[in-house]
Amino acid sequence: MSDTLTASPRPFAQRRALILGGLAVAALALVLLGPLFLDRFSLNVLTRSMIYAILAITLDLLWGFTGILTFGQAAFFGIGAYATAMLLTHVGSSPALIGGALVLAILVPMILGIAVGWLSFYYGSTPIYATVISLVFPIVVTQLVYSGGTLTGSSSGLVGYMGLPFGLEGFFRLSGLCLVLVAIGALVFVRSDAGRVLTAIRDNETRCAYLGLNTQRIKIVLTTVLAGVAGLAGFLYANASGVVAPENTGFVFGTELVVWTALGGRGTILGPILGTIGIDYLSANLSGELPFLWQLIIGALFVVMIIFLPNGLAALVARFTRRGRNEVVTGGGPTLTVSAATHHTQQGGGPLLSISKLEKSYGSHKVLEDITLDVAPGELVSLVGPNGAGKTTMMRCLTDGKERSGGTVRIAGQDIAGMTPDRIVALGVGRKFQVASVFESLTVADCLRMARSALDTPSCIATAHDLGLPQAAVEILQLTGLDRLLATEVSLLSHGQKQSLELAMVVSLEPRLILLDEPTAGLTKAERTTIGGILRKLTAEMGFAAILVEHDLDFVRDISSRIVVLHQGRLVLDGSVDEVVNSEIVKTIYSGGENA
Amino acid sequence: MLTLLLDIITTAAILFIVSAGLLAIFGVLKIVNFAHGAWLTVGAYCAVVTAGLGLNPWLALPLAFVAGAVLGALTERLIVRPLYARPLDAILATWGLSIVIGQLITLWFGRDVQFTVSLLSGTVDIFGTAYSLYRLFALAAALVIGIGVTFVLEGTRLGLSARAIIMNEALARALGLDTARIRLVTFMIGTGLTALAGVLLTPLTSVDPNMGLAWLIGAFMLVMVAGSSFGALAVACLLFGGAQVIVSTFISPILGGITIAVLSALVLRISSKGFSRV
Numbered sequence: 019m020s021d022t023l024t025a026s027p028r029p030f031a032q033r034r035a036l037i038l039g040g041l042a043v044a045a046l047a048l049v050l051l052g053p054l055f056l057d058r059f060s061l062n063v064l065t066r067s068m069i070y071a072i073l074a075i076t077l078d079l080l081w082g083f084t085g086i087l088t089f090g091q092a093a094f095f096g097i098g099a100y101a102t103a104m105l106l107t108h109v110g111s112s113p114a115l116i117g118g119a120l121v122l123a124i125l126v127p128m129i130l131g132i133a134v135g136w137l138s139f140y141y142g143s144t145p146i147y148a149t150v151i152s153l154v155f156p157i158v159v160t161q162l163v164y165s166g167g168t169l170t171g172s173s174s175g176l177v178g179y180m181g182l183p184f185g186l187e188g189f190f191r192l193s194g195l196c197l198v199l200v201a202i203g204a205l206v207f208v209r210s211d212a213g214r215v216l217t218a219i220r221d222n223e224t225r226c227a228y229l230g231l232n233t234q235r236i237k238i239v240l241t242t243v244l245a246g247v248a249g250l251a252g253f254l255y256a257n258a259s260g261v262v263a264p265e266n267t268g269f270v271f272g273t274e275l276v277v278w279t280a281l282g283g284r285g286t287i288l289g290p291i292l293g294t295i296g297i298d299y300l301s302a303n304l305s306g307e308l309p310f311l312w313q314l315i316i317g318a319l320f321v322v323m324i325i326f327l328p329n330g331l332a333a334l335v336a337r338f339t340r341r342g343r344n345e346v347v348t349g350g351g352p353t354l355t356v357s358a359a360t361h362h363t364q365q366g367g368g369p370l371l372s373i374s375k376l377e378k379s380y381g382s383h384k385v386l387e388d389i390t391l392d393v394a395p396g397e398l399v400s401l402v403g404p405n406g407a408g409k410t411t412m413m414r415c416l417t418d419g420k421e422r423s424g425g426t427v428r429i430a431g432q433d434i435a436g437m438t439p440d441r442i443v444a445l446g447v448g449r450k451f452q453v454a455s456v457f458e459s460l461t462v463a464d465c466l467r468m469a470r471s472a473l474d475t476p477s478c479i480a481t482a483h484d485l486g487l488p489q490a491a492v493e494i495l496q497l498t499g500l501d502r503l504l505a506t507e508v509s510l511l512s513h514g515q516k517q518s519l520e521l522a523m524v525v526s527l528e529p530r531l532i533l534l535d536e537p538t539a540g541l542t543k544a545e546r547t548t549i550g551g552i553l554r555k556l557t558a559e560m561g562f563a564a565i566l567v568e569h570d571l572d573f574v575r576d577i578s579s580r581i582v583v584l585h586q587g588r589l590v591l592d593g594s595v596d597e598v599v600n601s602e603i604v605k606t607i608y609s610g611g612e613n614a
Numbered sequence: 615m616l617t618l619l620l621d622i623i624t625t626a627a628i629l630f631i632v633s634a635g636l637l638a639i640f641g642v643l644k645i646v647n648f649a650h651g652a653w654l655t656v657g658a659y660c661a662v663v664t665a666g667l668g669l670n671p672w673l674a675l676p677l678a679f680v681a682g683a684v685l686g687a688l689t690e691r692l693i694v695r696p697l698y699a700r701p702l703d704a705i706l707a708t709w710g711l712s713i714v715i716g717q718l719i720t721l722w723f724g725r726d727v728q729f730t731v732s733l734l735s736g737t738v739d740i741f742g743t744a745y746s747l748y749r750l751f752a753l754a755a756a757l758v759i760g761i762g763v764t765f766v767l768e769g770t771r772l773g774l775s776a777r778a779i780i781m782n783e784a785l786a787r788a789l790g791l792d793t794a795r796i797r798l799v800t801f802m803i804g805t806g807l808t809a810l811a812g813v814l815l816t817p818l819t820s821v822d823p824n825m826g827l828a829w830l831i832g833a834f835m836l837v838m839v840a841g842s843s844f845g846a847l848a849v850a851c852l853l854f855g856g857a858q859v860i861v862s863t864f865i866s867p868i869l870g871g872i873t874i875a876v877l878s879a880l881v882l883r884i885s886s887k888g889f890s891r892v
Contacts, residue, residue: 087706137879137883140883142886143886144886145702146646146702146838147882147883147886149705150835150838150878150879153831153834153875154831154835154875154876154878154879157831157872157875158872158875161868161869161871161872164868165866165868165869269831276706310717310720310721310725311717311721313713313716313717314713314714314717314718314721316713317710317711317712317713317714317716317717318710318714320706320707320710320713321693321707321714324697324703324706324707324710325696325697325703325707328700328703
């Protein structure tokens with residue numbers, strides 16, 4: 019499965035642009051020439067299918083790429099369609115009003131998109147809650163349409179308004195053109211550096227937050243923009259079909275979109291387009307002859323697909339590409355460069371981290387109590403203690419302002435009370451988790467770029483050729499050999515390589531304080547020595563501060579400048595390496611001093 | 615006034631009956647069975663079949679429970695089991711299943727509205743107000759289901775195991791509980807209860823292949839708010855069912871139809887645990 023091969027020196031980007039350009043030209047030719055050889059029925063159906071395909075793209079960006087399962091795109095579509103039809107019905111029709119309808123059809127869904135996004139995505143919200151909201155929203159919109167009386171036409175909808183003066187062929191070409199444009203836009207975006215952020219959120223949202231990204235805001239922005247695109251599709255539909263009905267806004271239509279996208283292949287752009295056009299076109303042709311059987315087949319296919327081929331038909335095709343075949347790629351990827359520090363260069367006076375009377379309790383059970391501790395730049399503080407002493411809980415309290423139950427934590431003088439992890443990261447804190455927390459379906463280079471996203475805003479259209487990282491991060495990559503695997507997908511790396519990659523990502527944040535939770539767990543002796551060397555260099559030479567949770571007392575003794583002992587939630591000892599290692603307390607806690 | 619009060623209580627009872635099966639599955643398995651509506655429909659068609667065979671209409675209740683449980687066993691085994699690690703995909707797969715069931719019913723019975731024999735008809739006199747006997751019966755049925763479920767959860771080995779899984783699944787498995795079997799049985803009970811609820815709905819709504827859909831969202835939202843507690847479900851049904859009756863009566867029946875969904879979404883936004891601490 020994983021043969022090693024060397025990437026071709028020619029950058030992929032150029033070849034990809036060529037393929038994309040060719041595809042776009044072919045698609046444009048199809049939609050412009052289509053009316054010459056298609057009959058009226060097919061033109062009609064395909065116009066509708068292509069508009070639905072635009073919707074499928076928006077759904078796919080949310081669900082396939084970002085991992086937000088939503089049924090709400092139908093409602094934004096319906097609102098766009100109704101905004102158009104209502105304006106043209108009740109106010110009148112003129113070129114200016116049609117232009118106004120276009121603006122309304124995009125703006126109103128976007129404003130509602132902000133509201134839906136705000137409701138769905140907040141710190142601590144669950145994926146299923148966003149899905150719940152996306153169910154409620156179309157139901158509310160449909161019921162409002164039903165209760166709208168003559169304003170919305172209630173259950174019979176609106177018909178007979180004068181829209182764009184195009185014929186059947188004109189609407190086919192217009193819809194096709196819009197589809198091609200939206201598809202190209204989406205293809206360019208998902209391959210850009212900013213587009214990778216969506217996949218990163220899907221893979222590991224916690225890690226994104228601890229890389230300083232405000233994932234909630236990203237998701238709200240995405241929802242808002244895609245609501246606008248769905249509204250545009252609604253505008254097209256209202257003009258092309260000449261009728262809008264409550265079903266266009268509904269939850270059932272939302273589920274149909276999900277079915278089409280799933281069958282075509284979520285997480286790709288072309289899959290959902292082909293899935294939607296194919297199934298909608300076939301449905302229109304077959305539903306006359308075998309109406310229920312056809313639905314039955316689609317339903318059964320959908321179930322089988324979700325269980326056995328969750329990435330749809332496109333996943334079958336992807337097996338023929340290099341990434342689909344899971345190969346380790348040596349070389350290739352962007353060029354590593356050393357970038358000058360841009361962040362946190364000025365050092366204020368006083369301690370970097372100041373903890374005072376920190377407390378954490380679950381109900382009446384106290385996990386941490388009365389912890390007071392200062393850490394200065396250049397210190398490497400090891401936090402030791404038996405399992406259940408509260409070490410990981412303490413790390414959590416230092417990186418999430420909503421965790422602790424009492425006391426204060428200041429970082430560079432600033433109280434972190436109530437702050438979300440991404441804001442604490444911005445203060446200069448990097449956290450490495452106990453189990454390597456990386457992005458499994460991204461490449462090594464993309465993971466590192468993600469770590470820089472909060473500092474260097476990524477481009478929405480391009481992939482950068484260079485990957486600028488701080489000196490320390492580049493050294494970690496070189497010492498561990500990851501610099502030669504930049505184009506390899508992370509899921510193919512070994513456990514040790516993932517740990518090193520995560521450390522390099524954390525260092526790329528240019529933190530002043532690094533928190534490491536058992537960075538050497540499960541590593542070989544050689545890997546351990548490498549990581550130890552890196553940590554000593556980061557603190558002693560480069561002035562980082564580090565707090566290390568560690569069980570291996572030999573390792574701790576070798577690298578620490580200071581050791582803090584936690585026992586049953588309390589800080590029992592805080593001193594130099596010699597003081598702590600030779601103390602009676604530590605020997606007692608570690609039952610007879612088997613390690614010391 | 616009394617009628618309004620009775621409407622609120624009996625509406626809450628009906629919502630409780632309809633949601634109980636979904637909650638049993640969600641509470642223990644953490645899986646949203648989006649084929650819930652289809653099971654209600656299956657239950658209702660059990661009543662249609664019973665009537666067609668000329669049997670006592672009450673026989674539809676055990677028949678529906680068994681049919682629901684057997685179909686539920688097949689579903690758990692074939693569709694839900696591979697998806698425990700992918701809860702969002704489980705929603706989709708069960709939704710796909712509901713399409714299949716709906717179309718099968720359509721192919722077999724046609725898409726027309728079916729008529730069933732009424733289980734109980736007429737009204738009774740309560741403090742001078744005539745009120746539907748069947749709705750009062752529904753209240754009693756809800757109480758029986760509620761007490762039955764509580765008995766199973768609190769008084770049987772299965773209930774103890776189920777509660778253990780709700781609290782800490784990994785630990786339950788480590789202690790040697792056969793979680794796969796408990797999941798299967800729980801799923802069967804859930805779908806059986808839902809089909810039973812489908813029979814109980816027949817006197818209140820028309821029976822057609824899509825009848826379950828109308829109940830799905832309400833039940834889904836109530837279960838989201840209730841978490842894994844039947845007590846919380848009862849509270850949610852009373853509060854939101856009551857709000858629905860009041861909005862429908864005094865403002866508009868159409869807006870009444872979305873009251874439960876909107877209120878549940880807001881409650882979940884404020885506290886992600888909903889009423890589950892009740």
